[in-house]
Structure formats: C-alpha cells, structure tokens
Amino acid sequence: MLNPVGLPAPERAPSERQTRILDAAELVFARAGFHAATMQDVAAEAGMSPGNLYRYFANKDAIIAGMAERDRSQIAADFADLGPARGSVLDQLEALGRKHLVEEPREKAVICLQIWAEAARNPEMARMCAAIDGTVVGGLAVAIAGAKASGELPANLDDARFLQAIFMMADGFFCRRATDPSFDPAMMAETLFTAMRGLAQVLLLPEAEASSS
Structure with missing residues (x-):
C-alpha cells in the first residue's frame, strides 16, 4: 500500500452517540450557520436533551473541532488505503475525489465554506x-510519488504545481456546489477529473530542474 508515512494517524473513532451529534450539527450548521445555530438546535436535531448533549460536547467550538477531526481521520484512512495493487493511481484518486466531492451531501460543501470563512479570523x-x-497534501504526495515510480505519471512532473492545481480546482468545486443550487456535481466532476489527468501530463519541471532532481 502507499502508506502516507508521517501523516497524523486517525484518532479514536467517535462513539455512536457522538456520530449522531456530529451528523445533526452538520445539518443544523448548514441550515442556520455557525453563529445563528444554538446547542439547543443541535440537541433537537439529534433527538436528545441539551443536558445530554453537553455530556459529549462542551460547546459549538467543540462540535466543530469534532467535525473537522472526523473528516481529517476519514481522509487519512482513505489515502492509507491506496495502493498499486488496486490499479491506476489516477483512477484511485478520481474515485476518492468523487467520494468526497460528489457523493457527500451538499451540506458538507456548505459547512466547508463556513469553516474557511471562520478560519480567516479564528486561529483555532x-x-x-x-x-x-x-x-490531503501528504496523501497526494505519496500517491503521486508512487505513480511516478511506476511510470504512470511523468518522472519530471512538477509535484508542487500539480498539487496546487488540484487544490484550487477542488476548492472551486466546493464553492460552486455550496453556493449554486443548480450546480450538477456529477457532471462537473467529469470536467474536474479530465483536467486533473491533462495537467498531470503538462505541468512538467523545466529540463534543467528535472535533470538535477
């Protein structure tokens, strides 16, 4: 497997009750926004009393931290599951992209935008x-290195620019999906992944850099 050496290991998975709370919070935050939503709203969505909710999460910030860590742990597990025995690395990356960009509900994209907006002013x-x-960067870097070693990707691929391009396209995808009700994620994903495959062949290092690397 293409083990992402050095990536933070997934933390202990949330309990069934914590998962229920996090799922409910995603719906509430997507519907009302972080600031307008209350712990009482989350408790009602989760079908529990506010007092019981506070046994698991002290406040909204703790819920948001739980949501973020759950997503990070899932991403780390997904990248750890990549491997040459499973076929083309680009095919695997596309399947992974579809899982997180297309198959997840639109609420995930809405939440993502809210988190980015909060991150602009909130250090935590x-x-x-x-x-x-x-x-994500660590997992992609290991996958790309494996694909270059196997000959699937050009040996002189400019990894840094390729990763930047993937990030910008994925971020734009999330923004459009969150803000445009008519956005068709399945159709737009075809464009995104076609572009990813094309860029993998043209974002190459200058000859001087390639020969010295």
Whole structure:
C-alpha cells in the first residue's frame, strides 16, 4: 500500500452517540450557520436533551473541532488505503475525489465554506483547516510519488504545481456546489477529473530542474 508515512494517524473513532451529534450539527450548521445555530438546535436535531448533549460536547467550538477531526481521520484512512495493487493511481484518486466531492451531501460543501470563512479570523479554525490540508497534501504526495515510480505519471512532473492545481480546482468545486443550487456535481466532476489527468501530463519541471532532481 502507499502508506502516507508521517501523516497524523486517525484518532479514536467517535462513539455512536457522538456520530449522531456530529451528523445533526452538520445539518443544523448548514441550515442556520455557525453563529445563528444554538446547542439547543443541535440537541433537537439529534433527538436528545441539551443536558445530554453537553455530556459529549462542551460547546459549538467543540462540535466543530469534532467535525473537522472526523473528516481529517476519514481522509487519512482513505489515502492509507491506496495502493498499486488496486490499479491506476489516477483512477484511485478520481474515485476518492468523487467520494468526497460528489457523493457527500451538499451540506458538507456548505459547512466547508463556513469553516474557511471562520478560519480567516479564528486561529483555532485556521489550525483545523491546516491539519486537514496537511493530511490531503501528504496523501497526494505519496500517491503521486508512487505513480511516478511506476511510470504512470511523468518522472519530471512538477509535484508542487500539480498539487496546487488540484487544490484550487477542488476548492472551486466546493464553492460552486455550496453556493449554486443548480450546480450538477456529477457532471462537473467529469470536467474536474479530465483536467486533473491533462495537467498531470503538462505541468512538467523545466529540463534543467528535472535533470538535477
């Protein structure tokens, strides 16, 4: 397997009750926004009393941290599951992208935008975003290195620019899905992944850099 060496290991999975709360919070935050939503709203969505909710999460910030860590742990597990025995690395990355960009409900994209907006002014939120980004970058870097070693990707692929391009396209995808009710994620994913495959062949290092690397 293409084990992402150095990536933070997934933390202990949330309990069934915590998972129920996190799922409810995603719906509430997507519907009302972080600031307008209350712990009482989350408790009602989760079908429990506010007092019981506070046994698991002390406040909204703790819920948001739980949501972020759950996403980071899932991403880390997904990348750890990649491997050459499973076929083309680009095919695996596309399947992974479809899982997180297309198959997840639109609420996930709405929540993502809210987290990014909060991260612009909240250092703790920014730290959580950086942890998720670091997990994605680490997993992609290991997968790309394996694909270059196998000959699937050009040996002189400019990894840094390729990763930047993937991030910008994925971020734009999330923004459009969250803000445009007519956005068709399945159709737009075809464009995104076609572009990813094309960029993998043209974002190459200059000859001088390639020969010295």
